[in-house]
Amino acid sequence: MPEGDTVWRSCRRLDDVLAGRVLTRCELRVPQLATTDLTGVAVRAVVSRGKHQLFRFANGYTLHTHFRMEGTWRTFERGRAWSGGQEFQIRAVLATAEHDAVGYRLPVVELLPTAEEDTVVGHLGPDLLGPDWDLDEAVRRVTAQPERTIGEALLDQRNLAGIGTLYRSELLFLQGLHPRTPVRQVPDLRRVLQRGQQLLHANRWRTQQSTTGDLRQGRSHYVFERPGKPCRRCRTPILTEEFGPRGQERRSYWCPRCQPLR
Numbered sequence: 001m002p003e004g005d006t007v008w009r010s011c012r013r014l015d016d017v018l019a020g021r022v023l024t025r026c027e028l029r030v031p032q033l034a035t036t037d038l039t040g041v042a043v044r045a046v047v048s049r050g051k052h053q054l055f056r057f058a059n060g061y062t063l064h065t066h067f068r069m070e071g072t073w074r075t076f077e078r079g080r081a082w083s084g085g086q087e088f089q090i091r092a093v094l095a096t097a098e099h100d101a102v103g104y105r106l107p108v109v110e111l112l113p114t115a116e117e118d119t120v121v122g123h124l125g126p127d128l129l130g131p132d133w134d135l136d137e138a139v140r141r142v143t144a145q146p147e148r149t150i151g152e153a154l155l156d157q158r159n160l161a162g163i164g165t166l167y168r169s170e171l172l173f174l175q176g177l178h179p180r181t182p183v184r185q186v187p188d189l190r191r192v193l194q195r196g197q198q199l200l201h202a203n204r205w206r207t208q209q210s211t212t213g214d215l216r217q218g219r220s221h222y223v224f225e226r227p228g229k230p231c232r233r234c235r236t237p238i239l240t241e242e243f244g245p246r247g248q249e250r251r252s253y254w255c256p257r258c259q260p261l262r
């Protein structure tokens with residue numbers, strides 16, 4: 001599951017190669033947009049909002065895409081071979097005179113008036129990497145459901161936008177919180193959310209995300225995807241389980257000693 005910092009970096013790259021340029025090729029390979037052609041239209045900007053991608057065009061429309069679990073956007077210099085998946089996995093192609101941007105395995109591809117972007121991203125909480133990051137508002141939203149587990153609250157993009165399963169697990173380890181701790185029992189929620197923002201911010205330019213400060217393979221995380229391995233602090237084996245609302249269960253990792261259930 002891509003995290004907010006991955007989406008942010010992807011949109012920065014897309015903005016670098018597309019913004020201010022005119023599309024020389026446009027293919028949206030989803031049934032409802034099969035006849036839509038934006039060739040000749042200029043791209044104004046590509047921005048991220050939480051884990052959503054918004055491509056704003058000079059004709060007043062926005063292309064909205066989302067990675068969900070497996071999607072990705074890749075950019076290639078003109079003439080370079082595309083590498084991001086199989087041909088049948090391509091959902092969108094946006095090309096300029098110099099670059100190709102290719103969207104693979106995108107479960108969400110839709111076009112809407114730019115003025116109506118709120119209909120697809122308006123529900124999101126403060127964006128951890130947005131220019132309008134608002135810690136107070138994020139705290140207010142999370143606190144509004146005090147009985148909920150902090151693990152679920154952090155993943156709910158309506159509370160704050162950008163945290164996925166990696167940062168959830170790592171952030172809770174750093175704060176010594178069991179993932180099932182009810183929000184009302186979290187000692188300093190404000191600090192938890194602030195630290196989450198710092199983690200994403202510190203990693204926003206990196207392709208290898210690290211929460212330990214160590215970028216070496218196999219050393220970049222404390223608990224994420226390390227079930228059964230010794231905790232880096234206390235050597236206790238890391239535990240894992242899936243939990244969350246029915247149908248949206250997500251895997252969590254924690255150290256039972258460093259993160260006791262209060």
Ligand SMILES: [Zn+2]
Nearest residue numbers: 231234255258
């Ligand atoms: Zn431990």
